[in-house]
Amino acid sequence: MHPAKSSATWFSRRSAGVFCMACGLLISGCDWLSDAPVDRSSTVATKPPTSAGVRASRRAFDGAPPVIPHEALGADCTICHTNSGREVPTLGWAPANPHAGTDYVGAVSNCRQCHVFSRADSVFKASNFAGLPQTVHQSSSAFPGGPPGVPHTLLLRENCQACHAGPAARPEIVCSHPERENCRQCHLPIAGSQFTKAEPFLARASAP
Amino acid sequence: MDRRKFMASSAVATAAALGCSRETATAPDLPVLGDLDVAWKKAPCRYCGTGCGVEVGLSEGKVVAVRGDELSPVNRGLLCTKGYHLPGMLYGKDRLTQPLKRKSSGEGFEPISWDEALDLIATKFSETLQEHGPEAVAMYGSGQWTVFDGYAALKWVKAGMRSNNLDPNARLCMASAVMGFVTQFQSDEPMGCYDDFEVGDDFVLWGNNMAEAHPVLYSRILEHKRKNPHVHIVDIATRRTPTTDFADMYVQIRPSTDLALANGILHLLVEQGAVNRAFVEENVVFKRGIEDLDTIGYGCYGDQADRYTFSDSAQDSSYDEFVDFLALYTPEKVADICNIPSAQVKTLAELYGDKQRGTVSLWCMGVNQHVRGTWMNNLINNLHLLTGKISRPGNNPFSLTGQPSACGTVREVGTLSNRLPADMVVNKPEHREKTEKLWGLEPGTINPKPGYHTVDMFRALARGDIRAMWVQTTNPWVSLPNLTRWERTPDDGRFVVVSEIYPTPSTAQADLILPSAAWVEREGIFGNTERRTQHWEKMIEPPGEAKEDAWQIIQVAKRMGYENLFPWPDDDWHKPMYEEYRQFTLGTGKDVASYEQLQETRGLRWPVVDGKETRYRYAAGHDPFVEKKEGVHFYKAKGFGEKAAIWLRPYHPAAESPDEEYPLWLTTGRVLEHWHTGSMTRRVRELHQAVPVGYVELNSADAQELQIADGDKTRVVSRRGEVVLPAKVHQGRGQPPRGLVFVPFYDEARLANLLTLDAMDNISKEPDYKKCAVRLEKV
Numbered sequence: 006m007h008p009a010k011s012s013a014t015w016f017s018r019r020s021a022g023v024f025c026m027a028c029g030l031l032i033s034g035c036d037w038l039s040d041a042p043v044d045r046s047s048t049v050a051t052k053p054p055t056s057a058g059v060r061a062s063r064r065a066f067d068g069a070p071p072v073i074p075h076e077a078l079g080a081d082c083t084i085c086h087t088n089s090g091r092e093v094p095t096l097g098w099a100p101a102n103p104h105a106g107t108d109y110v111g112a113v114s115n116c117r118q119c120h121v122f123s124r125a126d127s128v129f130k131a132s133n134f135a136g137l138p139q140t141v142h143q144s145s146s147a148f149p150g151g152p153p154g155v156p157h158t159l160l161l162r163e164n165c166q167a168c169h170a171g172p173a174a175r176p177e178i179v180c181s182h183p184e185r186e187n188c189r190q191c192h193l194p195i196a197g198s199q200f201t202k203a204e205p206f207l208a209r210a211s212a213p
Numbered sequence: 214m215d216r217r218k219f220m221a222s223s224a225v226a227t228a229a230a231l232g233c234s235r236e237t238a239t240a241p242d243l244p245v246l247g248d249l250d251v252a253w254k255k256a257p258c259r260y261c262g263t264g265c266g267v268e269v270g271l272s273e274g275k276v277v278a279v280r281g282d283e284l285s286p287v288n289r290g291l292l293c294t295k296g297y298h299l300p301g302m303l304y305g306k307d308r309l310t311q312p313l314k315r316k317s318s319g320e321g322f323e324p325i326s327w328d329e330a331l332d333l334i335a336t337k338f339s340e341t342l343q344e345h346g347p348e349a350v351a352m353y354g355s356g357q358w359t360v361f362d363g364y365a366a367l368k369w370v371k372a373g374m375r376s377n378n379l380d381p382n383a384r385l386c387m388a389s390a391v392m393g394f395v396t397q398f399q400s401d402e403p404m405g406c407y408d409d410f411e412v413g414d415d416f417v418l419w420g421n422n423m424a425e426a427h428p429v430l431y432s433r434i435l436e437h438k439r440k441n442p443h444v445h446i447v448d449i450a451t452r453r454t455p456t457t458d459f460a461d462m463y464v465q466i467r468p469s470t471d472l473a474l475a476n477g478i479l480h481l482l483v484e485q486g487a488v489n490r491a492f493v494e495e496n497v498v499f500k501r502g503i504e505d506l507d508t509i510g511y512g513c514y515g516d517q518a519d520r521y522t523f524s525d526s527a528q529d530s531s532y533d534e535f536v537d538f539l540a541l542y543t544p545e546k547v548a549d550i551c552n553i554p555s556a557q558v559k560t561l562a563e564l565y566g567d568k569q570r571g572t573v574s575l576w577c578m579g580v581n582q583h584v585r586g587t588w589m590n591n592l593i594n595n596l597h598l599l600t601g602k603i604s605r606p607g608n609n610p611f612s613l614t615g616q617p618s619a620c621g622t623v624r625e626v627g628t629l630s631n632r633l634p635a636d637m638v639v640n641k642p643e644h645r646e647k648t649e650k651l652w653g654l655e656p657g658t659i660n661p662k663p664g665y666h667t668v669d670m671f672r673a674l675a676r677g678d679i680r681a682m683w684v685q686t687t688n689p690w691v692s693l694p695n696l697t698r699w700e701r702t703p704d705d706g707r708f709v710v711v712s713e714i715y716p717t718p719s720t721a722q723a724d725l726i727l728p729s730a731a732w733v734e735r736e737g738i739f740g741n742t743e744r745r746t747q748h749w750e751k752m753i754e755p756p757g758e759a760k761e762d763a764w765q766i767i768q769v770a771k772r773m774g775y776e777n778l779f780p781w782p783d784d785d786w787h788k789p790m791y792e793e794y795r796q797f798t799l800g801t802g803k804d805v806a807s808y809e810q811l812q813e814t815r816g817l818r819w820p821v822v823d824g825k826e827t828r829y830r831y832a833a834g835h836d837p838f839v840e841k842k843e844g845v846h847f848y849k850a851k852g853f854g855e856k857a858a859i860w861l862r863p864y865h866p867a868a869e870s871p872d873e874e875y876p877l878w879l880t881t882g883r884v885l886e887h888w889h890t891g892s893m894t895r896r897v898r899e900l901h902q903a904v905p906v907g908y909v910e911l912n913s914a915d916a917q918e919l920q921i922a923d924g925d926k927t928r929v930v931s932r933r934g935e936v937v938l939p940a941k942v943h944q945g946r947g948q949p950p951r952g953l954v955f956v957p958f959y960d961e962a963r964l965a966n967l968l969t970l971d972a973m974d975n976i977s978k979e980p981d982y983k984k985c986a987v988r989l990e991k992v
Contacts, residue, residue, distance in 0.1 A: 065297075065298050065300070065301060065897070065898070065899050066277060066278045066300065067278065068270070068278050068279075068280055069278070069297050069298060069899075070294065070297050072899055072902075072903070077944070115424060115428065115431065115432060115435065115455075115459070117294075117455070117885065118293050118294065118424070118428040118429075118431075118432065118885070119292070119293065119294050119297060120294070121294050121886055121899055121900065121902075121903035121904075122903050123899055123902045123903055124902070125901075125902045125905045126902075127901070127902070127905055128898055128901060128902075129891075129895040129896060129901045129905070130305050130306060130307050130715075130895075130896050131305075131306040131307075132301055132304050132305050132306060132896060132897070132898060133304040133305075133306055134300060134301040134303070134304035134897075134898075135275070135277070135304075136277050136278055136300060136301075137251065137270055137272070137277040137278040158280075160281075160283065160290045161290075161291075
């Protein structure tokens with residue numbers, strides 16, 4: 006038997022939520038499908054007019070995984086979307102893979118399980134769906150001057166710097182001190198946001 | 214302006230996300246999340262049989278988001294792209310919101326009231342019963358029915374109308390797995406569970422594209438493999454798929470030759486002394502049935518093209534006879550039949566025969582939608598019975614299901630033409646008696662004659678033998694094979710009701726369309742592949758006048774004089790109905806959890822005894838019905854002396870193979886982004902745009918020979934029909950070998966099932982959608 010091409014990740018922590026916030030410039034490659042005509046303009050690495058607008062246009066609602074805004078590039082997504090991101094000749098900056106970086110969640114290699122190509126303009130039928138709007142997650146500190154908490158779930162976003170540092174980071178969430186690296190030494194997930202609030206009926210899961 | 218729109222348009226926030234500097238922490242075009250009022254409630258996903266838990270985000274009476282439920286033991290927070298985009302499924306602009314009756318001209322529909330609609334159904338079904346008897350009425354249901362819907366249908370059809378013409382679309386999906394388990398263990402559903410994905414060593418996928426059809430479960434296996442490099446995946450298939458990308462060994466067989474391959478592995482296990490003799494002697498009997506190809510047929514030629522009623526005849530066999538039977542299946546012979554290297558047969562035999570490694574076999578439609586699907590299920594189960602690799606953590610045959618409650622509703626409630634709840638059947642007097650007692654019926658009420666299975670039900674509709682039919686929660690005029698057979702004709706005299714949430718090709722065939730409530734617009738219970746029963750509460754109001762399917766059935770039943778079957782108050786019937794159903798399961802080894810437990814947990818795997826779920830059926834130390842201190846006890850198989858049966862099953866070829874006129878194999882299936890006939894997922898913008906149209910995927914050598922380039926309009930022609938599709942040559946997600954093409958079945962404008970053949974499994978009567986012959990023409 007020859008070794009497997011790669012492997013994916015299994016999840017054991019917080020519920021799924023928002024993916025890479027820097028996906029205004031998301032570039033990945035996937036070799037198992039090209040389904041629709043390609044709009045190559047979306048692969049050009051020019052700065053979008055508003056990063057929030059672009060971000061919203063690529064998600065069904067705040068918390069949905071972003072669609073892939075470029076053509077299939079015939080390679081594993083993680084060749085460009087490395088753990089720290091990568092400059093791709095003629096295309097621009099490929100944001101880092103936000104799903105890598107902890108002991109309990111490694112790289113997710115079956116990328117297309119969640120991220121779909123979206124290049125056709127057609128709709129099968131019109132929809133009335135109005136999802137949770139894109140938001141900024143209001144953080145809070147334990148005391149004035151204290152380090153702000155993490156206002157979103159960490160599941161699938163373990164690699165903080167994928168969104169908060171580097172050329173692909175949105176300006177409003179750029180970290181001023183990425184060199185410190187161990188983010189959660191100071192910034193802890195906070196209670197009270199929609200992503201950390203559990204309803205009272207949520208009894209313990211049945212499996213041991 | 215509503216609140217959310219106001220929030221979206223008002224520039225408020227100061228973003229103070231993690232580590233932001235004071236200078237960069239403003240985002241004038243975004244609202245602050247904390248101001249949004251979103252409540253989260255638990256539900257299982259609406260789509261496949263995996264049963265992922267989701268949390269549903271609710272605001273102002275609408276579903277505005279979902280997220281993976283971290284507390285669900287099934288998916289632990291992860292979803293696939295269909296799950297992440299669930300909310301959009303509810304809000305297509307063309308949702309059906311009021312009952313619609315076909316105009317007297319025959320063209321188009323007009324709105325009518327619920328009272329008129331329900332009266333009309335009751336009148337039509339009552340008249341049909343009076344004039345033509347219980348064989349002339351039918352209900353065609355679904356593995357997407359909740360337990361409530363299925364139980365209401367079962368009582369209405371079997372106790373009310375005294376008919377057994379109740380069958381579900383799950384007949385097209387996992388009936389072969391049902392008959393595999395029933396013929397060998399005399400009880401349906403797997404002994405293993407998803408926990409095997411973290412403890413098995415070798416995962417053998419028989420015709421199973423998990424990366425697309427069960428992506429979250431495949432992720433569990435892949436993560437297990439990432440952490441444990443000794444773990445292997447073997448992909449046995451007729452075409453490369455995204456699943457193959459992660460496999461350690463790919464075994465590309467000719468269509469239908471999996472039967473030969475499995476027998477070849479059994480042959481080598483015997484020859485190499487890998488049989489667990491102690492286990493076999495203690496726990497196994499040997500059986501064989503009718504094996505002659507001409508006697509069995511394929512259910513689609515000659516007399517069988519009208520009605521197919523084959524029943525097997527079991528005979529006792531023995532280990533020695535089994536060994537003689539397998540002598541034919543040498544590695545060389547099998548390699549020749551399957552068109553694979555004989556070394557792959559040997560590798561598979563080593564893997565199944567290795568006592569030190571846990572082996573999990575997984576399968577779904579490739580094995581089930583097969584003219585010998587039950588046999589193929591038997592052979593996979595045989596591999597585990599012969600080696601004793603069964604009912605142990607990390608060692609199990611495990612069939613996957615494609616619909617969210619194919620197990621919970623169809624297989625457990627028993628919405629099949631021969632079934633009653635909890636493994637009971639209508640042709641056994643003691644089973645009818647128990648059912649009549651629990652339902653408070655006069656003895657002799659339940660009809661002992663099994664009704665039509667799905668394909669025969671639609672053949673009977675086409676013939677005119679069925680005069681009144683009600684279809685709920687499924688889309689047969691897209692999903693049945695050989696579709697041209699079932700189309701309506703003017704003045705055919707039949708009355709067809711379709712309950713749906715959107716207009717589909719099936720509602721176009723209806724005389725009356727009823728608008729249904731979907732998913733969290735009503736309360737529900739689903740049962741998933743690993744025997745886990747899951748409950749959700751009603752969270753939002755359905756659109757317009759849409760009503761839940763069970764309510765529709767109950768109202769009609771009451772109008773037909775069957776009030777006694779549904780004695781519960783109109784505003785509080787879910788819990789008492791479930792508790793009545795639960796009585797059927799208690800003490801049988803299929804005991805489902807209480808209503809209260811279901812509300813409190815992320816579901817429990819039956820049998821649930823003393824509030825505790827069971828991970829491994831038949832296993833000492835796990836299953837509360839096993840009294841042995843160690844090993845296994847197949848206590849449900851009373852007819853085999855409480856042992857499991859190994860069946861001798863030969864290789865038979867497919868019903869139709871390529872020839873000069875139709876030189877290519879056609880296989881059909883799913884894509885990751887769309888679910889079933891696409892009636893829900895195609896209304897979600899992101900999913901539709903990802904894979905907007907059906908296509909024909911072919912090998913580049915075939916394309917070159919036919920001068921077909923990528924994207925070319927291509928006519929696919931079979932003996933039944935034709936369809937024009939864009940070609941995918943180099944850019945298809947799968948890679949068919951030379952001589953085989955693939956067409957997904959989700960696109961209602963490009964119907965794959967105009968091409969397929971209504972050949973079916975001899976025992977389960979499940980059609981074979983994976984093998985027929987076609988030719989391609991460049992348009």
